[in-house]
Amino acid sequence: MVRATLAVVALVALVYPSSVAGLWPLPRSLQTGSQALTLSSSFSIDSAFTAPDDLKSAISRTLDYVRKDKHERLVVGRGSADASKIKSAPSLNKLSLQLESKTPLSIAQEAIKPFESRDESYTLTVPVNGDAILRANSTLGLFRGLTTFTQLWYTAGDAVYTIEAPITITDKPAYPYRGLMLDTARNFFPVADIKRTLDAMSWVKINTFHWHVVDSQSFPLQIAAFPELSQKGAYSATEVYTPEDVKDIITYAGERGIDVIVEFDVPGHTSIISKSHSDFIACPEAAPWSQFANEPPAGQLRLASPSVISFVQSLFSSLADQFPSRYISTGGDEVNLNCYNKDADTQAQLKKNGQNLEQALSTFVLKIHSTLKGKGKTPVVWEEMVIDHPVGVSNDTIVMVWISSANVRAVVNKGYRVVHAPSDYFYLVSGGWVGNNIPGNSWCDPFKTWQKAYSFNPLANLTAAQTPLVLGGQHLLWAEQSDPSNLDSIVWPRAAASAEVFWTGANQPSGKPRNVDEALPRLHDIRYRFVQRGVKAVALQPLWCALRPGVCNLQA
Amino acid sequence: MVRATLAVVALVALVYPSSVAGLWPLPRSLQTGSQALTLSSSFSIDSAFTAPDDLKSAISRTLDYVRKDKHERLVVGRGSADASKIKSAPSLNKLSLQLESKTPLSIAQEAIKPFESRDESYTLTVPVNGDAILRANSTLGLFRGLTTFTQLWYTAGDAVYTIEAPITITDKPAYPYRGLMLDTARNFFPVADIKRTLDAMSWVKINTFHWHVVDSQSFPLQIAAFPELSQKGAYSATEVYTPEDVKDIITYAGERGIDVIVEFDVPGHTSIISKSHSDFIACPEAAPWSQFANEPPAGQLRLASPSVISFVQSLFSSLADQFPSRYISTGGDEVNLNCYNKDADTQAQLKKNGQNLEQALSTFVLKIHSTLKGKGKTPVVWEEMVIDHPVGVSNDTIVMVWISSANVRAVVNKGYRVVHAPSDYFYLVSGGWVGNNIPGNSWCDPFKTWQKAYSFNPLANLTAAQTPLVLGGQHLLWAEQSDPSNLDSIVWPRAAASAEVFWTGANQPSGKPRNVDEALPRLHDIRYRFVQRGVKAVALQPLWCALRPGVCNLQA
Known part of the structure; x- marks a missing residue:
């Protein structure tokens, strides 16, 4: 007894x-x-x-x-x-x-x-x-x-x-990079929503806003040198980020200890540019989309074209001037080879250049990176640029691993620094959004709970010597089924889980490993504080449970 | 060509x-x-x-x-x-x-x-x-x-x-019952949130607000004759529905063509009553909860006790006076037998009554139903009351089928009218919420998309003669992981899917069967209208797709 x-x-x-x-x-x-x-x-x-x-x-x-x-x-x-x-x-x-x-x-x-x-x-x-x-x-x-x-x-x-x-x-x-990625191209987010998100990020010490600002569906970013991109590519004249908006966001973030890393994802994910530069894009809105892209609409920059390369370099140069961060992302995920294989223009250009597609991709990426380095920037890329298409980016390039956490080791083994952005832990989306998909399931299922994210081990499968290559990690919101209506509720408090994983590291102050049992009462606490401050983070349990730590555990 | x-x-x-x-x-x-x-x-x-x-x-x-x-x-x-x-x-x-x-x-x-x-x-x-x-x-x-x-x-x-x-x-x-169930006990919803939801319901012709108002976690309903229930059982003095609030909600609903069917779920799902009437509840907050209830906290009304029966009858009598609807739900789901088997008080009472547990349950339910009928009400119950515990409710009782759509036939075969509320189509929740459940999966997974709900066939497996027994159906929001933060986004536009299933019936006006391809552009439309009217329904697709019907379909 x-x-x-x-x-x-x-x-x-x-x-x-x-x-x-x-x-x-x-x-x-x-x-x-x-x-x-x-x-x-x-x-x-x-x-x-x-x-x-x-x-x-x-x-x-x-x-x-x-x-x-x-x-x-x-x-x-x-x-x-x-x-x-x-x-x-x-x-x-x-x-x-x-x-x-x-x-x-x-x-x-x-x-x-x-x-x-x-x-x-x-x-x-x-x-x-x-x-x-x-x-x-x-x-x-x-x-x-x-x-x-x-x-x-x-x-x-x-x-x-x-x-x-x-x-x-x-x-x-514990780690210098603790981020949140927001996609503002699938659906648009007004500046006020981004600012509210930056506030919330700062409350849990997230220090990087990875801004996936444009994509195939829309081009909301107004760029002074290329006004036609947003004029023809934004969802509407009001669904844009003006240069003043961008400055406002950067300033607001900076004041809250947040670095804004902008991403212009190339050469894929650029279909919308066809609206202003039809000659720059291969397979624009080609059907059936599933043969030309991972999601509709298809369309990729004609990467072998000198005028396209020059345009993209100029655009990155412009971004480099606009964004004070040392880091800028050139993306590089989901390049669709079939799109280029079936594009007569690209094929003719490759022949003219005496290059195959992979060589042309390398030239394309390295020229852009060279432009960025000339501006004092360090490039960031998605994992494909070192795994699927080893285009030869320099070793200071930062690589984001998104397809699977299992791919981290391959990237680190090549000597690159990584940011953890794995879909199997940190994707805030779930469910399919294509129209006539009755079960609605997708590659992104199942829903990634905060507990799953919280259980992430940043050093899994790495040697002690490789540890310094891990910069940190982030949750990511792809916005196919998000806009201001559910921004807060889909992001919070889940994104706080990675914030603690990468700030606190493996252990509690006591030296014991972090664990969801200990974390839950504190996560309830910060969640209710978020709500008090106007961010609509979701409830994790009935209030009855939140008031009684541990009592609603599985084995309680 | x-x-x-x-x-x-x-x-x-x-x-x-x-x-x-x-x-x-x-x-x-x-x-x-x-x-x-x-x-x-x-x-x-x-x-x-x-x-x-x-x-x-x-x-x-x-x-x-x-x-x-x-x-x-x-x-x-x-x-x-x-x-x-x-x-x-x-x-x-x-x-x-x-x-x-x-x-x-x-x-x-x-x-x-x-x-x-x-x-x-x-x-x-x-x-x-x-x-x-x-x-x-x-x-x-x-x-x-x-x-x-x-x-x-x-x-x-x-x-x-x-x-x-x-x-x-x-x-x-096509069907007279088109509902939405809201649980206001796991987490509290202020009157303003309920009113906004009633407005939204009326926009898609939903005509029934099934109000699961109290449960084991909290008792927010102020009842004049039993003020102690909410005094001791509400989450706080402000997280209550006063008689004026209830009247306000009923009036607001009625003006919008919505009938308010209140549910007081008995004998299970009543743990919180132990805070004001400790002698009325068996196994209150017993541990481990999983042996005594389907979720924490355990606790059920001592159904064999004459004083409990009298209390519950009196409470239902009070509800019958307060709610003008012809219908009132006595619940009856998830009765845990172990709780009663281990409750000395209940066992002694059963012995005294010369009844076994099932007989006592029958007496309990039928006495309550008798009270309701005396007030001119038709009782509504969950499916267990006719399948798992055939307590002998009269044939005019309305039965809600929630565990699985496959159970509808068994209920209809017994001659009862049914309301479709199947977890496999119409549950708005998904994911586990117990604390130390790292995958976070649950019985409610996967997420039920609007497409899944929209594909529901109200007459599946029924004979033509049984058709009139189908009153309609509803989506349901159990609020373990919901509160005002995500009310709109978790409910809308998904609940609009069942609204159309039960208003429009099987076919389009053209006579062709309803289908998700045809429905999606219209659902986008009503969703954007919801947003314009202040209800934060979620985006179903990138706006790019919403503007181009069919182009983002799987095979497009």
Whole structure:
């Protein structure tokens, strides 16, 4: 009898340590106490240095969140049992930000540094008495620490409080790339939806917005040098991203510690360009589409054509000027050979060039990459460009693995750095969308739950020496069945799962492996906080379960 | 060469008849022309009789929709090609409503008549010259016709127009029950969300809101005679439906031609009652839950206890007074025998009563049904009450089949009327929600697409003589992973599929069988209309496909 009781107590302590509260992602190192501490009504955040404007704004948002989240603890009674503790608790008057530099770079400037020199580390101490201190090497680190700070506080009546003071956190990401990909071409997303998504990303320390901005279905990006592309290729005159919109998005992202990596996916996925440059596209809207593309409409850039290459180089040059990120993606997935084999123009050009298709593809890609390098950019490609069509991209190229997580090893074995974007873990879509497909199933089925994503091991099948080649990873939203109607609900909170996988790494601060049992209560917590902040993340369980950690587990 | 061309033309005409435009559900009989007609800027709707207030409001909403939908035709160019037609088109000044009665009943009164005497039929004629006429036998029929009328119109610039005049529609539903079930107990839905859903339901002529209002996880329904149930059982003091809220919802539904059938699911699915009446519930929150219930928390009404029976009768009596519908559901799914077998109290009571469990269940259910019949109500039950536990409910009882569509025949063979609610076609949920279930799959997988629902045959495996026993059917939203965040996106437009299955019946107006190819362009249409009206229905395809009917089909 006594043994059984002890076992139960031990189990509860093991699985649901109260010492992680609602933090997401988990910090790398964390100590908490068990004392109550309230936020003073005059609570303020100050800095001993000249804060750049975007840090000032971040401070202001932090104050807003801690006051306005109005998030009650997810326990039966919603924190009413904390009332007496709160009543006698000391209060925190100030959070002081500390930085070595007196005239630091902005968050936005830090956010676009190369991965190897980007510093997101910070330490945060919240004592029971005295001021809280947030220290970092960069404004970007301070911003990450402010984000953590907002997750420490709960509301009960008028009080904003924690019951886990004192708190000491030393934190930095396990991986430098933690992203979210959004496709804005299958269906259009207004700037406001993208901004709301950038906010949500920053709340879980995602630092990369991989913007798959155009595709075969539409070309919403207005490019000053090529206005005809969006004039003829956008869904409408209002469903476009103007240069001002792009600047606005980049600025908004930067202020939130997010690098915007734009993708112009070539040579496939470009059918819509035929509307403005019919001579540039092979097999435009050819039928049956399934013989010419993985989805309708078919259509690919005539990659062997000198004028096409020149056009694409010029377009990438333009993008390179527009996007300050060090990184830019040239795509390269799902090149359909049949489209080129049946395109007389391409065949004639190949003959003229004395090249076969693979050679022409290599020339095409390497010329574009050369243009990008001339602009100081590092290219990013989909896995096909090193596995299916080894076109010879240079070893600094970053490779995104999407077809299967099993392909990572092959890419790493070739010495490339990888970003995990596997469909078998991180695809937010599921289900078929072609019209007369009655079961509606597809290659993307089944639905990838947060638990599945959370169980992803970034280092699976790799040697210790290969570890540094893993930059991180991301969830991805292909928008065939998404638009603003379901953006929040299809992305959140699932994308938070990869955010923690790549920030926290393999283990909890305790040294124990991360696991879904421990994670679920915290994911509930951040999900309800998302909702309070206006992002419609979906419920993971009945509230009854969210208030009773572990009780709705399979074996409970 | 000629043959091939002809074949293509024939195919296009077959699959995408322009003569159905954006109507959803398809009317039973439809003739359209090919002339343009605009809505006059002074367009009005009048009636030669004294319109009840709710019909007046419906007229006002109709005028709003036709003016404010601002829905452009889903074709390449979005109707810009219609400009010249529109310019020279006659305009419609008036829609006249006609009814036999000079002092008709309200829509709400008609909407709660018994199925057999409920009349939703109407005829609508929209001539090229002269007034449009909407004629019906009831205000409910007029309301259905007004709903159809709103779907005739598109916007181009300032014009509101159709290119299919003249239009003649004769319409009535194939089945009297076309529902949507919402579970408001696993997670709470505020009144505003329910009202928005009722609006959306009415747009596709769904006429029944099956309100699964309470369950084991929470008891949000305030009942005047038993205030303790929601006081102790609601998620919070604000997550409740007050008697005023209920009245508000019933009124709002009635004005939109929707009958509200409330369900109090007994004897299972009642764990939360233990919070206010601990002596009424067997195995409350027993662990492991999987031995005592199909989902946590376990807990069932002590069905053999006279005081429990008396309490439940009294509660149903109260519900019968509160809800004007002729129908009320006593639930009865997933009764867990182990819970009762291990409950000493129930075992003692059975012994005292000289009954076994099945006999006690029968007594329990029949006493409740007797109470309901005394109040003029017809009971509704889940299929277990006639298949797994044939408790002897009377033959007028309506049976909802949910476990599998294959079970319909067994129910009908016993002579009961059925409502189709099969998990294999109409469940809006998918995926597991228990905590540590890494694949996340569940009994509810895979995701049921609109195509799957649309392919449902209400008469499968039934004899012609059994046909009248099929009342209709409905989609169902169990809310373990839903709340206001994803209500619209998980329900719409999928629930529109069953709305058409049960309104239109097996065939298109042409006599050809309904099919997903023909339906998809119209479903896109109504989906975009939903979005324009503020309901966040999800995109079914890239807009590129929505603008090009058939081109994104599997074999296109």
